[in-house]
Amino acid sequence: MEGHVEAFRALGGVPTRHIRYDNLKPAVRQVCTGRNRVESERWTTFRSHYGFDAFYCIPGEEGAHEKGGVEQEGGRFRRAHLVPVPDVPSLEELNGRLAIIDEAEDERILRGKLTSIGFNFLIESEELAPLPSEDFECGLTLKVDRTSRISVRQCHYSVPARFIGERVRVLLRGNELLVFERRNVVARHPRLTQRYGYRDVLDHYLEILLVKPGAMAGSTALAAARAEGTFTAVHEAFWASALKTHGDAAGTRVLIEVLLLHRRMPADAVLAGIKAAIKAGSISPDVVAIEARKAESTTLIPEPEDDENDPPPWADIPGGQLLSLPARRAELPQDNRPPPSVDVYDQLLTRLPKGSA
Structure with missing residues (x-):
């Protein structure tokens, strides 16, 4: 369905007559006699959203001629552009090349034609129906298991631990996977291409590790963070200092409190705060937060550049003078009133206690 959405967006409209299909499984639940088909409920909703009709080819050799040259054109495209197989790190880069x-x-001109493919499509595009105001939502609703993961197409992706046991909405795209809580994106992963693969994010498990800090060192999420470079050498140095000072459990909790700062502050600011705390000989999360705020404010409001002719701050500036405020007490009017009398308070010293003779 996402392929259809992307295709309609690329074409700039929806075919008005029909679209031919080779009885694809997500759409056809049962093949009946002739061209009668029992379609899936979700596919029917999808077709109704875009307003197009489906033409299902007859299975077998009898309907082979109804598919046109689609498979032949697919083979030509593969041989012309995908041989040898492109070596790319992600599906996103592959789609960019395509x-x-x-x-x-x-710009290609077919045999026997006088105009290019792009020119022919420009003329035919007038026959397309306009796109609906909103794209069809292709997401699914899945339940988060006890390991704080969801399983999509035999691949496992982590989500924040607070969603364990709940159902979340998942949008699987060609390049990435998005997890939603209502309309808010709570997790974003690059799509895995191998079955039974795992994609864990350390931030999703911090609440669990705060209760069970002993599981931090051997967690798959930590190994993934190290491999991706999000858990840097600065974090490692801070963790080592925390373990040396507070021990295994308490030191790991101190590290987790620092990692939680990444949720509300930029990563560069947090790293700068950790470096400043280590330099000052402190492993307090509060010190890291204060230094991170300083680094963040310095980044947002850059200081003016120093003039190369200005002397350094520690240099003695000749001719400097120490200024003092003028004494203004002499300008006040003199007070000639007599001092107040304390005779009334002296009576309290001679008063006998209550109940005495």
């Missing part, structure tokens, strides 16, 4: 190839294909 987009460039697709733009170049618009």
